[in-house]
Amino acid sequence: MRMQLDIAQSYVDQCVRAFAADQLTAVDAAKAKLVTSELAVAVADLGVQLHGGAGYMDEYPISRQYTDARVTTxxxxxxxxxxxxISRDCLSEDYTPFNTRNF
Ligand SMILES: Cc1cc2nc3c(=O)[nH]c(=O)nc-3n(C[C@H](O)[C@H](O)[C@H](O)COP(=O)(O)OP(=O)(O)OC[C@H]3O[C@@H](n4cnc5c(N)ncnc54)[C@H](O)[C@@H]3O)c2cc1C
Known part of the structure; x- marks a missing residue:
């Protein structure tokens, strides 16, 4: 989980740099939104599993964290x-990989 969060953070950091350079595209932002929200759900889901039945109870913060993560998708x-x-961009004639752009 930590590894996946670190990888996602790295991409988000790149997006922040692109935004600061006025080069963040809607597609970049869509990728950041997709990867971070899906990861939040996966990590919260594992957190619930880790807690066993207690993870399902409202008394435990992980239960609310799962609900809060789930809506982000x-x-x-x-x-x-x-x-x-994202797929429209990947299939377009002028597709440019994120890591080949300078910012
Ligand atoms: C807590 C909360 C706060 C919100 N706050 C705001 C707000 O502040 N401002 C605002 O404008 N809206 C807000 N919304 C609305 C939110 O943006 C919509 O719920 C969201 O856009 C999904 O639309 P929908 O609920 O009508 O689902 P639908 O559009 O009916 O979609 C249902 C499902 O079908 C999928 N789907 C839809 N179209 C396609 C397609 N073409 N191809 C494949 N799958 C598709 C969707 O991904 C989804 O899984 C909020 C929603 C919630 C739950």
Whole structure:
């Protein structure tokens, strides 16, 4: 979990640099939204599993953390919509990989 969070943080940091250089695209942002929200759900889900039955109880913060993470794949653009944005870019004629851009 820690490894995946660190990798996602690295991409988000790159996006912040791109934003500061006025070069962040909607596709970059969609990738950041998709990877971080899906990862938040996966990590919170493992946290619930780790707690066993207690993880399901409202008294335990991990239960609320899972609920809070879960909605991030739905609101502000669902994961499916992020995938549509990203795939349109990947299949376009002028697709440019993120790591080949300078900022
Ligand atoms: C807590 C919360 C706060 C919110 N706050 C705001 C806010 O402040 N401002 C605001 O404007 N909205 C807000 N929303 C609304 C939120 O943006 C929508 O819930 C979200 O866009 C999904 O739309 P929907 O609920 O109508 O689901 P639907 O559009 O009906 O989608 C249902 C499911 O179908 C999938 N789907 C839809 N279209 C496609 C497609 N073409 N291809 C594949 N899959 C598809 C979706 O990904 C989703 O999984 C909020 C929602 C919640 C839960």
């Amino acid at each position: 739905i609101y502000a653009g669902s994961s499916e919509v992020m995938k549509i944005i």
